[in-house]
Amino acid sequence: MPAGYIFGVVGLFIFALTALAATLRPGGVRANWEHGIGLYALGLLVYGQYGGLYLAPPDTWMADVARILYVHVPAAWISMVAFTWAFAAAFGALMLERPKSLPVLSAATAVPGIGLIGLAMALTGVQRGLAAFFGILLILTAVECALLWIGNRFFNWTSDTLDHISEASTEVGVVLGVLLLFLGSVFSRPTFNVYWTWDPRLTASAVMVLTFVGVSLLRSSVDDPITRRTWSNVATILAYINIPVTYMSVKWWRTIHQLQSTPDTLSSDMTFWLRLNAWAFLFLSIWFVARRWRIARARALAEAPPELPPAPEIP
Amino acid sequence: MIIFATQGVIQGGWEYVWTAYITTWVVLAGYGVSLWWRARKEAR
Amino acid sequence: MIARIIKQTFQVAYKDLLIEWRSPQRVSGLFFFALVLVILVAFTADASPGVLKKTAGGALWLGLLLASARSLDLSYAIETDNDALSGMVRWPVHPAAMFYGKALANTAVLTLVGMALTPMVVVMYNAPVQGSWLQLAAVLVLGGAALAAPGTFYALLTTRARASSVLLPLLLFPLVVPALVAASRATALLMDGDAMGEAGSWLSLLLAFDLLHWSLDGLFFGLIVEER
Numbered sequence A: 001m002p003a004g005y006i007f008g009v010v011g012l013f014i015f016a017l018t019a020l021a022a023t024l025r026p027g028g029v030r031a032n033w034e035h036g037i038g039l040y041a042l043g044l045l046v047y048g049q050y051g052g053l054y055l056a057p058p059d060t061w062m063a064d065v066a067r068i069l070y071v072h073v074p075a076a077w078i079s080m081v082a083f084t085w086a087f088a089a090a091f092g093a094l095m096l097e098r099p100k101s102l103p104v105l106s107a108a109t110a111v112p113g114i115g116l117i118g119l120a121m122a123l124t125g126v127q128r129g130l131a132a133f134f135g136i137l138l139i140l141t142a143v144e145c146a147l148l149w150i151g152n153r154f155f156n157w158t159s160d161t162l163d164h165i166s167e168a169s170t171e172v173g174v175v176l177g178v179l180l181l182f183l184g185s186v187f188s189r190p191t192f193n194v195y196w197t198w199d200p201r202l203t204a205s206a207v208m209v210l211t212f213v214g215v216s217l218l219r220s221s222v223d224d225p226i227t228r229r230t231w232s233n234v235a236t237i238l239a240y241i242n243i244p245v246t247y248m249s250v251k252w253w254r255t256i257h258q259l260q261s262t263p264d265t266l267s268s269d270m271t272f273w274l275r276l277n278a279w280a281f282l283f284l285s286i287w288f289v290a291r292r293w294r295i296a297r298a299r300a301l302a303e304a305p306p307e308l309p310p311a312p313e314i315p
Numbered sequence B: 001m002i003i004f005a006t007q008g009v010i011q012g013g014w015e016y017v018w019t020a021y022i023t024t025w026v027v028l029a030g031y032g033v034s035l036w037w038r039a040r041k042e043a044r
Numbered sequence C: 001m002i003a004r005i006i007k008q009t010f011q012v013a014y015k016d017l018l019i020e021w022r023s024p025q026r027v028s029g030l031f032f033f034a035l036v037l038v039i040l041v042a043f044t045a046d047a048s049p050g051v052l053k054k055t056a057g058g059a060l061w062l063g064l065l066l067a068s069a070r071s072l073d074l075s076y077a078i079e080t081d082n083d084a085l086s087g088m089v090r091w092p093v094h095p096a097a098m099f100y101g102k103a104l105a106n107t108a109v110l111t112l113v114g115m116a117l118t119p120m121v122v123v124m125y126n127a128p129v130q131g132s133w134l135q136l137a138a139v140l141v142l143g144g145a146a147l148a149a150p151g152t153f154y155a156l157l158t159t160r161a162r163a164s165s166v167l168l169p170l171l172l173f174p175l176v177v178p179a180l181v182a183a184s185r186a187t188a189l190l191m192d193g194d195a196m197g198e199a200g201s202w203l204s205l206l207l208a209f210d211l212l213h214w215s216l217d218g219l220f221f222g223l224i225v226e227e228r
Helices: A005-024 A036-056 A066-096 A099-122 A125-154 A159-192 A202-219 A226-259 A270-302 B002-007 B012-044 C003-021 C025-046 C049-079 C086-090 C095-125 C133-157 C164-175 C177-191 C199-226
Strands: none
Touching: A005 A036, A005 A270, A036 A066, A036 A270, A036 B012, A066 A099, A066 A125, A066 A159, A066 A202, A066 A226, A066 A270, A066 C025, A099 A125, A125 A226, A125 C049, A159 A202, A159 A226, A159 A270, A159 B012, A202 A226, A202 C003, A202 C164, A226 C164, A226 C177, A270 B012, C025 C049, C025 C086, C025 C095, C049 C133, C049 C164, C049 C177, C049 C199, C086 C095, C095 C133, C095 C199, C133 C164, C133 C177, C133 C199, C164 C177, C177 C199
């Protein structure tokens, strides 16, 4: 059986190739370049779900009920990924309102980021983890700022482009999140004999989804486009940063009562099907985001005021 | 894991598995169709 | 620059508290609103003393949270009525000063209401405070601050949105889940004697939440005030 990664590498390759070809095409960006990755995702999804249903071995204790995990866990992972896109795009949208600061910020975050990674090498234990975490965070910021600068400089990205991506990703994340909560419920019933376990992860996910539902509603209930852009992007950033705090608090809250561990003991065959389905969900959500992004863009174009007629010549 | 060890292996449960998979397909396909539908509405 | 911002912060806080002082029916209304909620929670719970005692901390903070949403709405009603906010922006008040001033005033009001509400909860839920009163006071101040900072922020964020009175709780309540969990757990533990000394770790979680939101929200407030 091939390693699960190969399917991801192929998908990312298709994605990069189609996106680049569409962007660099002489006659302007070609419409609907995302269908390539969409078709690949569909094929992977059919294969992955068939495998999850019939080819994967039953779990030692949960037997066939564990097959729910092949849809539940990918939905959980990829909804989180979609919210991460929403966060990164919201940050980008705010930054692209001041594109001149991008190279400065990129350099200003790259240098201490690399320094912290170097420091992490020398440290051990919790300190190492903390240094590495903040180092990676800073380097990711630097990379994003650099990418934004390139996009703004050469590919005509604007604040609106990223705002629409953030809008699209939020919605995709909410759809996957609602699915994840429902599937969690379906999984809990036969395994724990309740429809809802107040498991820290499940509970924190529920709060997370609700937060982003709020952000989505904020976006749809502000009329002025520029106000809407700034406000919903700020709300997205705060909602995302709040996720780890929520998780921590719910985890502590649960430890006081009881701990109900979700089984993490999976055989390697099971992880293969899990990864395959996760890749399928990832590429499918890329397709979703791209489609939703087009809708957002069309809507913005429709509501933009018509262009002013050329100024009359003054004799 | 203690819960499982005392009660033994969970028997059957295929109805839950089918519920999960069918819901997944309905939600994903439904969202895909809604995107297509909304895109068409915007194009008009 | 920093000195000016700090001065303006206290000026804005003073202004808001002066308005509250001149119309005391607002704070007292808030208190009675929270009190009614606390009583209603008792009605929905089991009336046996053991259960009520366990619900006490949660009831107190649920009452305060719902009251805070009402109070925050009003806190901007006074600013938007005569478009006083634009006046403040043009005065010019630094956005950070505006945020911290309003958040300080809201914290003061919430803490005050919480301090008045605690004896009521203690009596009605038969939950005498067996832990340290000092720690309980710290929970009230830090919890009030934890509700006030994101509240002040989101209340402005929703002023121009349609159906803002529905939107504010929807945005705010999931966000303050950590604060609500920490504050109500700490309160419940302190009422129960806190034999294991766990209240301290909840207090530190509350402090972390406060630090996160008092720094970030102040940073972003300038952006959303500009766009108003």
